[in-house]
Amino acid sequence: MSIQNVRENKLVAAILLVPAAGWLVIFFTLPLAIVWIYSFGERGPQGQTLLALSLDNYKRAVEWIHLGIFLKSLWIAAVSTAICFLMGFPLAMGIAFAPARYKNILMLLVILPFWTNLLIRTYAWIAVLRTRGFLNFGLEWVHAKLDAVFSFIGLPGVMGTFKPLALLYNIPAVIIGLVYVALPFLVLPIYATLEKLDRSYLEASLDLGAGQWRTLFSITMPLAFPGIVSGLLLVFILSLGTYLTPILLGGTDSMMIGNLIAQEFSSARDWPFGSAISFLLLYVTFIVLWLRAVVASRSKGVGY
């Protein structure tokens, strides 16, 4: 049976849709609806979830202190996304324009980290960044060698003693972790659009006298725009709701919105309030996705 036949035969199409649709309703829509109902409830004295019809949780969620955590999360997610783009776009271009025989290997290298558990990969960063971690060991080694060189040319003590850098348990460490986790999510959609891009446009641009940079900014990037937007949004949404990275790599000032939600669902035993914050996060995500849809419909770039 061809695809065409499936399209014509409504019954077959409906049957084929049942498993996935059922899955979405039972495991996504229903739980989400329950959380939505909870968000109007109130916390019982022992942490029970009492159903009610109040907006108190939402009012509390937009109190300055919670809003502050929201803004900090938005900021961290935005910085991570920007860094991802600066690293990921050139990488995607490199792969897309690489000789065909290397493409698969390069793609494999991008996807490879997914084969390992996120937790293990994040712990690996702890081993790299901590005071007695690999990075500080490396710096100490370089420091010692430079010190020896300076001593040799008659300048002993110029380098001072080595002080390990505090690389872990702060917001930069969280950003490093987020960039590391999210980078493939940016590379894949951009690569997909660049791959489909009609190379004759680029050749025309270069033939007509535009330089490499001009071609990049005026031709390649606009044509790849939908992929770029998808990648940016994917990374941004992923970073915004993160829970694990700030816990493992963050310090005393790294609580993000995901951690606040977890706190409300666990030790505070305030599921209604946690539900309200979750929904605020969801609304932000929806707005971002809606913006993407608007941008995509206006853009004339390569669809994929």
Next chain:
Amino acid sequence: MKRLLSSTMTRRKFLKGATAFGVGMTFAPQLVWGAEEKKLNLYNWDTYIGENTVSNFEKKFGMKVQYDLFANNEELFAKLKEGNPGYDVIWPTDYTVESLTILKKLMPLDHSKLPNMKNIDPDPNFSNPPFNPGLKYGVPYMWGTIGVGYRKSKVNKPPTSWKVLFDSDEYSGRIALLADMRSVIGITLKYLGYKMNSVVPEEIAQARDLLIKQKKHIKSFAEDNGQDLLLSGECDLVMEWNGDIHQVMAEDKDLAYIVPNEGTQVWMDNVCIPVGAPHPDNAHTFINYILDAKVNADIANFIHYGTANIAAKKYIVKEDLANPAIYPPADIVAKSESLVDVGNNARLYDEAWVAIQAG
């Protein structure tokens, strides 16, 4: 709260994940006439029972035991507040016993079926705890403390006051606190001279402000890994559960554990029967079994926690009895408190904690 003996951090996290899956299954409660079927469903912390306790019990009473694990009280509480999925015996910690009792999720114990209750330490902390008066809803199991794990070669003198963690720049950047709302604020309240379960907003605010001021000297609020920060040399003093420090002390002789003089939070786990347990008679048989002095000592000697069973003490290994990470000095324990359920005032703690984290 967690207490595990497995040696590496990743393994612990894996177990936690595995636990979440493992307990996903439910048992169909069966209606039985007369004698119960020979089955029992236990729901316990990971690595928190003797090596052969369950298999010996199965052999002795001809029962089939289903053994499931939870990772923290919140997981246990969340599961039971929606109705008992089929557990017969559970191990909640102090204030969770109280919450579950108020919500009528625990079955009163039939003391006549528990003759071994005579072995429980008569000290009122064990025989009549505030969260479980008269041991009506559970019997004490193991207990412990929160204290300071430290690296002996890196401190000027043993930290005999909580001041070094809460109110001093002496070890700036080399200290970590727990990421536990009630414990951190509660012990700070104790340091300030208040009750650990205070519900006075001004007192909680004072503790909050002290911690916000101290934040620049704190490296991390350790979720689950204070002992690893200590072991790896990232921090030299960490606030931690005694069991976690005991575990790394075995790996590094330069590490020690002390409970500061102001006193601390004492935790105690309890063995309870949830309402709706399919085999309540078997559950009583099991609870009486683990209250036996020898059986109880075998458990304590394997998991290295302090037992609340006074008759078992004579079978406990000498090193454990002398180890302050297991049995801290009695006068300091006397100054300590355990957490109670603060009801709606939990909001005060939640808001203070978020302020500390966000500040």
